[in-house]
Amino acid sequence: MELTAAEPRRKHLTQLYLDGEPGPKIDTEVFLLSRLKPGDALGEEELRALVEESDARRAREKALYLLEHRSHSKRELTEKVARTAASREAAQAAADRLEELGLLNDRAFAESYARELIQRKRYGLRRVRQELARKGIPRDMAEEVLAPYGEEDSAGENIRLVLSKRYALWREDEKVRRRAVAALQRLGYSYEQVREVMGGLDTE
Structure with missing residues (x-):
């Protein structure tokens, strides 16, 4: 097949046209490094390798960009890259490499x-x-x-802090007490933990 045109697109991509028809979008740097130009012949294997290299590079770049902003777990990073920038395989390979390098x-x-x-x-x-x-x-x-x-130590301290900062009137107001209990349970505390700190409060 013949590369009939290569046009720049957003997000550092280049749209390839093969035999006059739109083909895959390739990472622009990968395309430039290939030294391909309109009029060149392009075989199936060469095109497949170009697409795979583009996918791998975009996965690496996206993964590094995400890690610059905050830390991620390996699964979280893989899913984000696969969802927004590259194939699942390329995203997994990028995450594996970053893990090997100690960056993940x-x-x-x-x-x-x-x-x-x-x-x-x-x-x-x-x-x-x-x-x-x-x-x-x-x-x-x-x-x-x-x-x-410690399960109980951290629970008691955190429950008291949440009550004092967000529900200061829980002792005087029944509605505030009920909201406080519900909120603390959503935060991951059992009813028994909440009740113990609140002095045996029964909201039933």
Whole structure:
């Protein structure tokens, strides 16, 4: 087939035209490095290799861009790249490579994310376990990461902080008490944990 035209597109892509018909969009840098120009012959294997290299480069670039802004778990990063920039295979390969280079570390991510959820957002450990699982952190790793946080100690301290900052009138106002209990349960605390801190409050 003949490369009849190559036109720039948004997001650093180049639209190829093959035998006068629109073909695949290729990463512009990959296209420039190929040194192809209109009028050149392009075989199926050469085109396939070009598409694969474009996909791999876009996956790497997107993965690095995402990591520059914040840390990610490996599964989270793979899914984001596959959803927005590249094929699933290329996204997985990019994540594997970044993990090999030490730029992607699920254990370090889990420790940092759990600390943020517990100390800044005041989540209970049940909710933290759910959030770590959602990010693709294995259960055994999550339990190791959460081991330093005493279930009852962190729960009591965080419940008291949430009550004092958001529901200061819970002792005087029944509606505020009920909202506080519901909110704390959404944060991942059991009714028993909440009731113990609130002095045996019964909202039934």
